[in-house]
Amino acid sequence: MSISLSSLILLPIWINMSQIQQGGPDEKEKTTALKDLLSRIDLDELMKKDEPPLDFPDTLEGFEYAFNEKGQLRHIKTGEPFVFNYREDLHRWNQKRYEALGEIITKYVYDLLEKDCNLKKIFIPVDATESEPKSFIFMSEDALTNPQKLMVLIHGSGVVRAGQWARKLIINEDLDSGTQIPFIKRAMDEGYGVIVLNPNENCIEVEKPKTHVQSSSDSSDEPVEKRERKDKVFKETKKRRDFYEKYRNPQREKEMMQLYIRENGSPEEHTVYVWDHFIAKSAAENVFFVAHSYGGLAFVELMIQREADVKSKVTAVALTDSVHNVWHQEAGKTIREWMRENCCNWVSSSEPLDTSVESMLPDCPRVSAATLQHAEKRIPLGEEPPSIDPFFEGFNLLWFPPAFGGSPMPSDSCMLYFVQSLSLLPVGGLTDCQSKNPQCSIYF
Known part of the structure; x- marks a missing residue:
């Protein structure tokens, strides 16, 4: 049986308290004083004394992990997945170790964006001095010059950074599940320019700096x-x-x-800044957004601040488990109407993929992401491996709609909101998608 150092420190105090509780008024005063002392002791802080040093490697190799050919994080020697509880009964230490590994993975993904996806790292603010704090985004070579279409990716809140949907999925599943890389590659293959935002790098x-406490000896004029x-x-x-x-x-x-980074001190500020300095200046006639979780809130805030510009340039928005709230964010009627016609939100649901999900808010349609896990909402999950077809099929409908001789409505995915935004079908009509796929129960 092991006894922690913190228990040994507190043991004499507890013994003294039990002894003096039997005495008179003086002893009771001592008891009160000891209780006050105990109340001031932070047991969590004392427990830190039992921890091993928080000295972790700064490379994947140092952790003895690597990504295999399937993009899965595996131990170099055992081939086993990552183990969080590396040391029993040391949750804080294990958490610090996990965070240290996460920082390495963030840099690893940044490297993939540049080398594997051929994106450029662009530092912001664009007029930053050499000494001031900076953030950065990533974009394809043609992001600002592509005359046809541009895709913008916005991740959620927390520890994730540009190129990631969920750190947990990267570590426990694979790179395709937890990063934006499949989206980026698919978009570039289909002729999109790409901009990857970095809204958490604020x-x-x-x-x-350590505060200097001046010694009284410095006052030479005082008596000795x-x-x-x-x-x-x-x-x-x-x-x-x-x-x-x-x-x-x-x-x-x-x-x-x-x-804090100038004009990028929050996800909302960052999104507006990138819009003003990059997206709004791009040559693309059609801009498409994919925003996860808090990224959806940031997009709605962008709409509130730049409504006319967004309406003139953005063609469609795919949200995944967005946490936006049109009431709390005070989005006006015209914004809500635009969102109903041009946005859709895949949400946590056990219903089949793309099944309509009721909403109490008067904004965009909500459909099932076919999973109850929030972190997996970066794309609709209806099969294995995760399919990103629904987003691109919907975006392509807007680009080459059937009414103008484009490809037919996809039968495996119901992208009604994109069709509705083109007014191809009347309100209350049955989608062509539903006629080909009886399992699809979404109506306008």
């Missing part, structure tokens, strides 16, 4: 005795502070502070 972290008394108090205070710091931060973790 600041840089730097070590917090007064300086000596001040020095004694200063040393005792420093000793107590150092003792507290030893328990507050036993791992000697660096105190960090955040420096």
Whole structure:
């Protein structure tokens, strides 16, 4: 049976409390004082003293992991998937290890975007000085010059960065499941320009400067005795502070502070900035958005701030488990009407893929993503491997609609909202998709 160091520290206090609780008023006062002391002790912080050092590798090889030919993260020696509970009963340490691996994977995905997808990294703000904090996005060579169509990808909130849908899926499933790379490659193959936003890269972290406590000895004008008394108090205070710091931060973790990136301090700011400086200036007549989770909220905020511009340039928006709320965001009637005609939101549901899901909000149609897992909503999941056909079939309907001699309505996916936006069918009509696929129950 193992006893943690924190338990050993608290044991004498508990023993003393049990002993003095039997005494008179003086002992009760001591009990009160000891209880007050215990209330000030942060057990979580004390538990840090039992941790191994938070010293983790900075490469996948250092972690002894690598991505195999299927894009799965596997241990180099055993071939096993990633194990979170590397050390039992050390959840905080395991979490820190997971986060360290996640940072390496973020850089790995950045590298894939440049080398495997041939995207360019573009630093922002565009007029940033050499010394100020910067973020970046990725775009294809023809993102600003493609005269026909441009696809914009926006991920959700949290630790994910450009090129990712879900870190959890990258680590536990594979790169195709957790990254935007399949979307990017498919889009480029079909002639789209591509811009990949990076809405969570809002600041840089730097070590917090240590505050300098001036010693009283620096005051040479004071009498010697007064300086000596001040020095004694200063040393005792420093000793107590150092003792507290030893328990507050036993791992000697660096105190960090955040420096926000100009005009990109939030996902909403970032989305508007990229619109103003890149998307709005692109040559594409048709812009298509794919936005996951908080990315949907960021898009709605973009609409609120740039309504006329967005309406004139954006053709369709595919949302996946978007957390936007047209009421809380105070989206006007004209925005809600535009969203009903040009957007669709795949949401958590056990219903078959593309089955209509009721919504209490008067915005875009909601359809089933055929999964209950939020992280998997980056694409409609109705089969294995995950299919991204529904998005592109819908986008292509807008580009080459059947009414103008294009390809026929896809039978395996119901992209009614794209058809509706073209007014190919009257409201209340039955989609051609449904007539070919009886399982599809979506109506206008």
